Amino acid sequence: MFLINCPFCGEREQSEFKAGGEAHIIRPKQPTELSDDEWAEYLFMRKNIKGVQFERWNHAHGCRKWFNVVRDTSNDEIKAVYKMGEKPPTI
Amino acid sequence: MTKSLRVKTGKIIDETYRISFKFNGKTYYGFKGDTLASALLANDVHLVGRSFKYHRPRGIMTAGSEEPNAIIQLHKNSSRTEPNVRATEVEIYEGLEASSQNCWPSVEFDIGGINNFLSPLLPAGFYYKTFMWPASFWEKYEYFIRKSAGLGKSPTEPDPDVYEHKYVHCDVLVIGSGISGIMAAKTAAKNGLQTLLVDEKPILGGSTIYQNSENFKINNQNSGSWLEKEINEIKKISNLDIKVRTSVAAYHGYNFLLARESLTDHLPIEQRKNKTRHKLLKIRAKKVICATGSIERPLIFNNNDRPGILLSSAIKRYADLFGVSCGEKNVLLTNNDSAYETAISLIQKGINIEAIIDNREEVDSKLVYEIEKNNIKIYKGFTVVDTSGYKRINKLSIMKLSKDGQKVIGSKINLPCNCLGISGGWTPAVHLFTQSGGKLKFREDDQVFIPNTHPSDQISIGSCNGDLSLEDILINVPNTLKEFLGIKKTEYENIEVLSSENFSKRNIWLLPSDKVLGKTKSFVDYQNDATAKDIKLALREGFRSIEHVKRYTTTGMGTDQGKLGNMHALGIISETAGTKMGEHGTTTFRPPYTPLTFGTIVGRNVGEYFDIFRKTPIHDWHVENKAEFENVGQWKRAWYYPKDNEDMYQAVQRESKAARESAGILDASTLGKIDIQGTDASEFLNRVYTNSWSKLAIGKCRYGLMLNEDGMVYDDGVTTRLGENHYIMTTTTGGAANVLSKLEDYLQTEWPELDVYLTSVTDHYATISVCGPNSRNIVSTIIDDLDFSDENFPHMSFKNAKIGKINCRVMRISFTGELSYEINIQANYAKSVWEKCIEAGKDFNITPYGTETMHLLRAEKGFIIVGQDTDGTMTPIDLQMDWIVSKKKYDYIGKRSLYRSDTIREDRKQLVGLLTENPDDVLEEGAQIVANINKTPIEMLGHVTSSYYSPNLKKSIALAVVKGGKNMMGEKLIIPMENKSINVTIADPIFLDKENKKLNA
């Protein structure tokens, strides 16, 4: 059970947060222009990385804010935390 | 009378406080401070239980939580019964009752003992190779296998005790209160750190506290006395919290640990009332110091499992701490100096030692010389090759070891013996360290695994770190602490230590015998009866990984989790396979360290606290009026209100009729309510709902359907425009939290440019829905300054109003198809407003109705319930709700998915109405629908989603989803039930008032 450093509230137990999956998958601005394949890519296909993953978390039982986390999924070590819209750190 | 083997006063025994207890029905006596094991040993009881597979007699082997054999059932046939309790951990109390388990009819004479004679047929994994014929018989074999397996018996009554959780935050957690732990706790606390020291035993001090020998001294005092002074000092430190009887069960990542503090298990039953039994400490420590000590290794030789065979260190502990001699004819078998410490203690206490058998040939050790001075025979370079005595060891045979230690030579010598102490050196207790993700390294010198890399802010100190001598501890621990805690100095800088043992060891994982291995029983895992030959068999059959061997032989899978034998299993594997230790891996030590009671893990989350009850502000009224309730998510909703012994069907028929004919009232407070504000609120709604919101006038309401991004219906509800930039959205009861979370997600991450704010107001407002032809008459009575005329207040509109001085919002919306008003009012006024409505409705037979009637009324009207008529696979088109899907809008959540090759198919399942051939046949919700019953495989076209007998239409009606149903109006289909088939016709899902006359009345 890891600790997540919410950029708005500080360090809290992971159980206060809800995971939102891989980050930086931007919802297409013009979905109707996409082929079924391209739309499926957005909708379902994931890198599902073993290793350093950029992902979204929501402080669901706290400030309810969404933000990004860089976490090594092989050992759950969190490398960085940054707000939505901020530039991802280089890890 | 039984013999007493009590010798000189033990360190923690209070001989003035006698306690009686029962074991297998017989009454015995012990003293305050005794464990069940020490008290039994004092009464010369060694036979305690039977082993898992061969039902061999077993006794007490250890003095701690590593005990594999002496496990008993506590208080059988009572609500406080507990299986598989280690006698070595139970502190006795007046009235304690323990019994042997896994034996029948008794531990003395156990029918299952026959397995011991069948053992040649029962090698490791025998069950994979047989019981396959005849094929249908496995369950019959299994019945007997299951009966003979298992150890104790599960309780059969609910638990009378209570458990609690506590969150603990500290700067430093020290696990273990042996000499290293005490030094660490004192150093941390004295440096101003908030420190918690825990130990699983009832007293502090580990194994040093009862050291009373001239051979081990600190600053010229014997080490036990020195430590006692340290302990007395630390008890006075205010920022040091000390918890005994507290066992750390699990060490998770990020220094999160679980520990069980046992509070009443040592008390007589009558003193446990109203007290918490266990407290589960959820510890978040900035730094963790593992001082978990080490566990003495047994030795593996033929028949090494008989009652009366104990770890040498346990014999010492029983003598020193409890004043108990484990036997009169004591023999010690060792490969290192530790057994000599035991011997010295026994000599001090006047306990007879017959002989010491030392695997080592030559030893230059002060301890050995001291024993020799006492004229005790030492057989150097010898080993035990066999033992005898069925229920208690009575004799052993020894032989000389060959030079390489792989064979025995010379002639056999028999020695009388009723207690054999064995010492195979020490295994650092690294279980918690590895649980935390720590990696081990192997130290060849003494064949131990010790911590290598630490994954979090933690250290291991003392013998769990491989510092097995007093000297190493006093030199290394202070240095390690300085570095770890970032301090310059400890109190232990210039300490004088005398430590007399010699650290030579002759490590032989499997001691040789004069018999071939196949004829021996050398137990590696005592509880599960896994022997050395089982391990070798597994290797022979191609199992190589330690995990394979463990699973095939069940080594290390008992309730002691292999604390004693796992190292030997690894050793035998690497010896047999000719590989290096550690090359086949170490088995993972899975949490918990010692088994943890379910009740402890659950704490107070039982019974009424299992999950919260959400109740509406009008709940008490429903209770007073005898409502039956339905669970909807966490909510308790009034389901129906039976009158005069009505059953549900009768009540619902009455309620439904009343609502259509005159007036009904429903508590709709559980619907989710989200307050939406901001200059982009309309645009936001455009993006989340399938229909268009830009043109909704202030004061108007609109129904909306929300999709998932995959195009499937997710939620629905009515949203009202309260002002230019202000809406109130309603959601389904069950979907409220998820909808808000989803909307926040889009708002914050996809559309941060939108100026929109979302607030859940579900609990702030109650919703009272009054419906029926007379609803206007009723609502206008209690809201007197509002014009309720259809012109001023048409369907799908809203008005601010006042009831007395209280502001409320009134929406004219309808889920029943009747003229209907929803009063939204601040929650704390809700019950009185409800009662006002009831009062005002008296003349109109206003009838409270519950969710069941609501479901029926809306079904008559063909309104869907998301989650009942949809299941995550229905698009709005499937629901024949094309009218709500905007063709003009460029985008909204889920739009793109509606145009995939599968979602545009014409023959998808579509929502339809169903009428039964016999209007009295009410279909079962969930029943499947077919066209042709004779076709195999039978093709299912869909299923019944909602079904009722409509009192207003006087016939059965149903909603269903049917493949291609949209174009099958009037077609006949079949509902095949178990015992009959029901003929149905596809109909319009709107059964009543298609023209909405009632709504707009």
Place this chain on the structure above:
Amino acid sequence: MMKNKYSIFSLIKNAFSYHENWQKAWKDPQPKKEYDVIIIGGGGHGLATAYYLAKKHDLKNIAVVEKGWIGGGNTGRNTTIIRSNYLWDASAGLYDHALKIWENLSQELNYNVMFSQRGVMNLAHNLQDVRDLKRRTHANRLNGIDAVYLNTQQVKEFCPIINTSPDIRYPVLGGTLQRRAGTARHDAVAWGYARGADEMGVDIIQNCEVKGIKRNNGAVEGIETTRGLIKTKKIGVVAAGHSSVIANMAGLKLPLESKPLQALVSEPVKPVIDTVVMSNAVHAYVSQSDKGELVIGAGTDDYVSYSQKGSHEIVEGTLNAILELYPIFSRMRMLRQWGGIVDICPDASPIVSKTNIKGLYFNCGWGTGGFKATPGSGDLFAHTIANDEPHKLNAAFNLNRFISGDLVDEHGAAAVAH
């Protein structure tokens, strides 16, 4: 080489020689330079695939490569529940195919996998559960699957230790029972298939981790491993939680997320529960192993992780549910707790499919419930690899469904997804 047959007679015979003459259950070969088919992943599904490739498709030059030890992933970590009472036709067809193989598997493999048809019960705790379970039962009946609906009284009769009091937080309103369902001994399934495959000449190569997939012109050529390059034209990936890792090596993305799933066992006790009971609303499932341990499954965490560790809340929540339904277990003790990595598809159904790379096949996405499918999955995947096209029973479980939208939505349909 023919193995010696396991039976009570061979046990007796070997007892005379102190069990010194048993053969290896499988060999430990060095990898060859090239194979006709390589299966990546030596779990139950992978070994079963190799077994059926050799047995039914006349392929002999097959290897299974495993980075650790066979059966060490989810095969050896699951709660061993086997059932086929799925809602949708495609799922029911797939899982019942497996169940039929289970019914004779010990004899087929000459290895006792201890398949025990003690029944699986699913409980309903609210009115929607009741509707969903009835819907499923009707569908099962028409699909020829032996599921029946039980009322609360019948639930109590079948499993007396369940607390069916109407006063609990979420009372038991009913349930379904599939009597042919049950449990099996998980390790034995991997070992039995390994022994059977080995006998037919399949190379089982342990401690061999795949590091890359060699491709040329959109077709596979071989695998790079920690034990060197191995050539092949067909690769079947059965890597469960690590499927995406292998897919990424081939430049593919899959609709999967790998999440922690935890389970635990109690200390062993004498028989106390003689069936498998699952509940979705009060989330927990429990059975008792032949050894006597209560085997309890928890849910998944909601984040991606390959750490084989989940959060304590999940375990706590599961035991809360267990004590709600079985208050007599309060004084039982948790003996061991562990985690696995489960690969979950958006529709909670598996993928047994070709890919757009020639010779590359995936069998994954079994989520929390793959064990029960092991024999069927192996059989159908073998068919798919051998014929380069799916069998009709796994046709619906293709990768294309995520593009067309033709999902097999088992969790959307509120079936218990285990």
